[in-house]
Amino acid sequence: MDKVFNALAHETRRQILDFVMQNAGALSGDITAQFEVSRIAVSKHIKILERANLLIIEKSGRERLHYFNPMPIQAIYDRWTDAYSQFFAPKLNAFKTEIESTEEAHEKTA
Template identity: 45%
Template sequence: MDDVFKALADPVRRQLLDSLHQRNGQTLGELCEGHDMSRQAVTKHLAILEDANLVATRKDGREKLHFLNPLPIFEIADRWVRKFEHGRLRALDELKKNLEGKSDGKR
């Protein structure tokens, strides 16, 4: 999880993710466009994003395509959100049982 926060702590890397969010599956060349940086610098940023599993790559012929991988961010959000969602579902479940008259006798 440290990797994810470190990777996200840099504005250039967030921009790269934004760019992939807008258009998934870009090449290095495409991702370099709009950045005032060398290819090497962008490659380095992409490697950090890939190590943090925020970017996944696939070979497509001779090209390497980059895809936004939202799972680490999802897991971070989930870590602090899930119990609230659970409560909401429980409330719905109670409501359903009450309305359908199938209360298990506890209330």
């Protein structure tokens, strides 16, 4: 789970996920072509995503085909919404209002 959060904490890696999602089976080279940084840099990002199980790689000859795996994100979401359920239900709007009025009060004091 820590690996997933860490993997998602970099813009390039999130973009790689976006790209692979829309281009299932993309090769390393296809992914590299999307970015300005070197092939090696992209390769490292892919490795981090792979270790977080966000990408699944299929080898075919000298090529590597990449597939997006949504399950770790689903797992995080499940844990998250469960833990934070009190905030994601009707109570949300009340909370919003409370925070906003708190902030207004704060601004007046500041």
